Amino acid sequence: MMIQLSSIHKAFGARVLFDAVRWQLQSGERVGLCGPNGAGKTTLLRIMAGLEEPDQGTVARSSNLTVGFLPQDGISHTGRTLFDEAALSFQELLRLQDEMQELEVQMGDSSVQAGEHQQLLARYADAQETFHHEGGYDIEARVSEVLHGLGFSQTDASRPTEEFSGGWQMRIALAKLLLKRPRLLLMDEPTNHLDLEARNWLENFLLSYPHAG
Template sequence: MIRLSAARKHFGSKSLFEGLDWLITPTDRIGLVGGNGTGKTTLLKILGGMEPLEGGLFSAPKDITAGYLPQDGLSLSGRTVMEECLSVFGDLLELEEEMEALTHQMAEVDPRSDEYHRITDRYHRIETEFQGRDGYSLEAQASTVLNGLGFAPADSNRPTEELSGGWQMRLALAKLLLIKPKLLLLDEPTNHLDLEARNWLEQYLNEYSHAFVLVSHDRYFLDATVNKILELWNGRAYFYSGNYERYLAQKSERQAQLQAAYRNQREKIKHLELFINRFRYQATKAKQVQSRIKELEKIERIELPAQEKTIHFAFPQPPKSGRMVAEFRGVAKSYASKQVFQGMSFVISRGDRIGLVGVNGAGKSTLIKILAGSEPATAGEFGWDTTWKSTISHRTSIRRSTLAPA
């Protein structure tokens, strides 16, 4: 179990949290929520041993391992994708190398000699350890995690420096999941994942055998993976049981109860003060006045937390289009010899709400760019409703058909 006692941390003159008491048990699934700048990432780093506390205590058993995934900024190079994954099994790989060396030695030594028996004894001992720790399935384990996070089998031999920043982060996540730390610390792990990889990670975390603390702005991901919520707000920590949806309900209930208690207390204080002020100078009421004064002094004032700031904005309404907004007729797109898609035909009508899904590399962003007029199609034709053609005509040289509103 990991414990924070009266923990305190500041960022410059700003207090991130004060007096934080937190016990993390081996099976906790915790969602860490709060506005930007409230200290979520800092708290993850404290749990991971990368940031010190400014006050209070942090304690954990010696055998506790913590693994931290930042939001971004990692860069891997010098190995293939598979080699990078297997690098987390350094001690097992050393055992495997020793086993191979011992095998060569056994082939060169007289089987009747004492040295041969010494070598075979050593081999059997480390082979038993290697097998007990699933050493023979390391590549299979790595392949399972890589496949779940969207890597194709052919990617195993790709140099890591060829990967984009998003895929570098996926690879870093794969390494962390292979380590299986006792405390998994994930800071926005779904930022670089497509839908399939996100769903796989959701299932993986639901089956994870140790504790994890998760920061995510994906409320549906939190709903599906966590059973506790820690909210950082206004320099304090608030604990809730259940997933994110339950947290919202409990938070609303807690705020309503706090406001009701605050109003009741203000009414009580008001009545006490009125009595004291009214009878302060009447000798016959002196004893009662003193009693009210003592009662007033003993009241522990309820304070309402600062209201969360809400950003208000509005998008200007575009000109109204016709019933048909856009149409694709046999549109294709390729980059050199790589065919992204072809034969794409569809109509977008006014009022449509369309979700565009697919694996990485399927052409989702390319299709959006073609629709926006910032990317040319390779073949086929398409057009927009004439009501708003002119607003984007200066941004595209794509061939367009003349499509009249339906």
């Protein structure tokens, strides 16, 4: 069990959206929420993502669960190129890469004593093993693959993110979410801003999503 909803109740004023809702998701399940506008699909996703609290009931999540949520709209990015913004999905690996580069500088310092050099070498070996195991050497390829799949061109990668319109801003947000690979992926109408080619790519990507199936 990844997430379990028990006796969820949610109302806005006199309007009751959910009453005694019970539901659970298992690892590997793919589920689509269907319903008319205003039925509460977005609210339910936000409750599952921990962004909104139910009026009554509980939400239980497995201890190792990571959750990613994509809203319908309202996300914008500034201050970085498209590629650098997408690469932030690998923030921990980028931090580790910076640490490795700093260790390389220290190991190249001729004033470092032999004992300290061995300690630096051991730290570097551990960091490099983690970086390799977590796919650090594939960051550029993974970012490029997802950006291309969502319709960005090769030249777009170096463009400032503020140059992209609202629909493309949501594609950037979707790219970052897919690159983070949370165990539970919650997306609120993710195809709203996608053309047919990008929709087909997203469908194939989700079919092979590492935490599904």
